[in-house]
Amino acid sequence: MPRPASQDLTSAQERVARALADFERAERPGFIADLLKALRLAAESSLTPTLQKMARNGFVDILGGGAQGRSRVVRLTVKGRHALGIGGLPLLGSIPAGPLSEAVAQAAEIIEPGALLPHRPGDFLLRVRGESMIGDAILDGDLVLLRPGVAVPHKAIAAVCVGDDREGTLKRVFYENGGERVRLRASNPLFKDMTVAAERVHFAGLLKGVLRHVGSRK
Numbered sequence: 001m002p003r004p005a006s007q008d009l010t011s012a013q014e015r016v017a018r019a020l021a022d023f024e025r026a027e028r029p030g031f032i033a034d035l036l037k038a039l040r041l042a043a044e045s046s047l048t049p050t051l052q053k054m055a056r057n058g059f060v061d062i063l064g065g066g067a068q069g070r071s072r073v074v075r076l077t078v079k080g081r082h083a084l085g086i087g088g089l090p091l092l093g094s095i096p097a098g099p100l101s102e103a104v105a106q107a108a109e110i111i112e113p114g115a116l117l118p119h120r121p122g123d124f125l126l127r128v129r130g131e132s133m134i135g136d137a138i139l140d141g142d143l144v145l146l147r148p149g150v151a152v153p154h155k156a157i158a159a160v161c162v163g164d165d166r167e168g169t170l171k172r173v174f175y176e177n178g179g180e181r182v183r184l185r186a187s188n189p190l191f192k193d194m195t196v197a198a199e200r201v202h203f204a205g206l207l208k209g210v211l212r213h214v215g216s217r218k
Contacts (some may be wrong), residue, residue, distance in 0.1 A: 009083045013054050015039065016047070017084050020060065020076045030074040059083060085121050123147050124205065126159060126170075133157070133170055135187025142212050144170060146205025159204040160184055162196055168204060 009017055019038040023030045032044060041047055051074060054060045059080035063073045076084075128142045136157060138144065144159070152158045154175050161168045162184075171184035171194075182201045184194045 007083075009054075009059065009080075012050050013059065014084070016050055016054065017059060017076060017080055020074060021081070021084055021086060024076065032072045032074065035074060054080070120147075122149065123208065125211070126205075128170060132186035132188045132191040133172075135189075136172070138170070138187075138210055139212070142210050144207055145209040145211065147208050148203075148205045150206050152203045152206050157207040159207070161202040161204050162194075163200050170207070173203075 016035070016039065019035055020030045022038070023034070028034070032047070036042075036044060036047060039047065051060065051062060055062050057079075058077055060074050061077055063075070124146055125143045126146060128138055128140060128144055131140055138157075146159050152173050155172060157170065157172050159168055159170050160173065160182075169184065171186060174183040174185060175181075175198075176183055176195070180198055181195055182198050184196070186193070
């Protein structure tokens with residue numbers, strides 16, 4: 001069974017990736033010979049194993065080669081740029097805006113920067129499932145931009161995980177009884193509020209924006 005693709009760069013791979021990013025900023029192709037010079041390596045054999053692992057894990061594409069005298073070019077993929085913090089945002093999966101179900105926590109794809117709202121490192125996307133937030137113009141199939149690790153204000157919309165099983169939902173948050181309880185409210189009157197003890201609530205991310213017609217609606 002093949003090993004699952006790594007989501008993180010090793011220190012050696014990061015050094016290579018940063019050199020390739022420098023080439024991109026200078027609008028230069030990443031020829032192997034130039035990459036060796038940038039990394040101060042004497043022989044291609046010292047670089048090849050690292051590049052091969054990076055290619056297997058989806059961080060780079062290696063183009064050319066295969067014919068005598070033909071130069072090879074290495075370029076960062078969307079995943080490689082994201083691993084450096086210079087690419088797009090990870091689309092982690094779907095979050096229900098309706099009945100609770102488990103939120104997916106494995107990146108399904110990376111959305112390119114040109115299609116995105118302003119964001120910062122650590123932000124991520126989830127695709128909305130369901131219609132409980134249509135009153136806030138959040139529709140089934142939209143992508144929501146979420147920011148983890150920040151305080152969720154009263155009446156804000158957030159991705160909320162409830163209970164030990166870490167089920168997730170997108171709802172507007174109301175604090176009650178001095179913050180001891182949290183009411184999760186839909187903006188579609190067909191869906192009932194859910195009130196839970198504050199200690200059972202984990203905020204996965206504060207809503208920072210909504211993207212529509214990005215990628216396919218499944």
